[in-house]
Amino acid sequence: MPAAGMPAAGMPANPKFLVVGARGMLGRMLCRQCEPVADVAGYDLPELDMTDEGAVAAVMAREKPDVVINCAAYTAVDACETNLEIAMKVNGDGAGVLARAAVTAGARFVHISTDYVFDGQQSTAYGEDDPTDPINAYGDSKLAGEFAVKSAGGEGWYILRTSWLFGPEGKNFVETIARLALSREELKVVDDQHGCPTYTEDLAQGIIALLSVKDAPAGIYHFTNSQRTTWHGFATAIVENLRDAGFDPLCKTLEPVTTAEFPTPAKRPGYSELSLGKFTEIAGYEPPPWRGALKKYMTEYLAPLLKAEG
Numbered sequence: 120m121p122a123a124g125m126p127a128a129g130m131p132a133n134p135k136f137l138v139v140g141a142r143g144m145l146g147r148m149l150c151r152q153c154e155p156v157a158d159v160a161g162y163d164l165p166e167l168d169m170t171d172e173g174a175v176a177a178v179m180a181r182e183k184p185d186v187v188i189n190c191a192a193y194t195a196v197d198a199c200e201t202n203l204e205i206a207m208k209v210n211g212d213g214a215g216v217l218a219r220a221a222v223t224a225g226a227r228f229v230h231i232s233t234d235y236v237f238d239g240q241q242s243t244a245y246g247e248d249d250p251t252d253p254i255n256a257y258g259d260s261k262l263a264g265e266f267a268v269k270s271a272g273g274e275g276w277y278i279l280r281t282s283w284l285f286g287p288e289g290k291n292f293v294e295t296i297a298r299l300a301l302s303r304e305e306l307k308v309v310d311d312q313h314g315c316p317t318y319t320e321d322l323a324q325g326i327i328a329l330l331s332v333k334d335a336p337a338g339i340y341h342f343t344n345s346q347r348t349t350w351h352g353f354a355t356a357i358v359e360n361l362r363d364a365g366f367d368p369l370c371k372t373l374e375p376v377t378t379a380e381f382p383t384p385a386k387r388p389g390y391s392e393l394s395l396g397k398f399t400e401i402a403g404y405e406p407p408p409w410r411g412a413l414k415k416y417m418t419e420y421l422a423p424l425l426k427a428e429g
């Protein structure tokens with residue numbers, strides 16, 4: 120892991136990072152985390168439409184980045200079921216536009232993908248080479264993006280699959296459950312979907328760690344916080360952290376339910392833990408357990424926000 124303020128070994132001195140989707144939850148965190156090691160330019164709508172090849176080419180010519188990181192995506196999983204064309208344009212075509220532009224510019228390219236490219240039928244952690252088979256439109260669109268990135272060619276592309284993102288400055292499960300727990304006496308949360316929560320700060324540090332490795336092999340990598348749980352287990356830990364932070368949640372009952380009892384427009388994989396071995400070996404960075412990451416986020420960001428709101 121590069122020391123703060125020092126150029127990473129796998130990058131030139133004072134590298135230039137171009138972050139697309141810079142006002143999203145991950146994009147904001149990534150821009151902050153990258154500032155000690157790089158000159159960062161952040162773009163998002165409306166100043167950049169990532170599906171517009173001419174606009175992307177103009178930004179690349181202006182910024183001349185050493186690294187392009189795509190954090191932009193259409194992530195409304197249920198809405199993707201009825202807006203597949205939009206999802207495919209952004210998550211599929213847009214990823215290809217950025218990847219090709221990065222190849223032309225000679226820049227390394229990082230693309231964020233998802234555990235939803237898998238069908239969830241395994242009972243062990245998915246490896247990077249396991250067969251993909253999405254069960255919802257969002258997963259289909261993100262897999263299309265992976266294909267587009269690989270098809271762009273080049274020797275410096277990295278697809279990072281992740282899952283269950285949470286962090287400041289964005290809609291996420293942690294904030295939703297915390298607010299509901301403060302206002303409702305009973306909550307029902309799905310307990311038969313297994314996966315790994317991921318803190319945006321840790322993912323950002325993971326991206327920097329991978330880019331810091333000289334000649335890191337191009338390809339697909341998996342990154343989440345370590346140790347799997349269920350949405351119910353995640354929610355239980357959120358409520359516990361609320362109490363530790365001095366709150367008195369109104370919620371006294373957190374009932375586990377099945378996916379069948381809580382239907383949604385888009386199907387979710389029942390099991391989507393991602394194997395972290397390849398990333399840890401190549402990047403030399405072991406993702407920390409999600410419980411510690413959750414506590415850090417709630418202590419440093421969410422609890423002060425909730426207290427300020429009264």
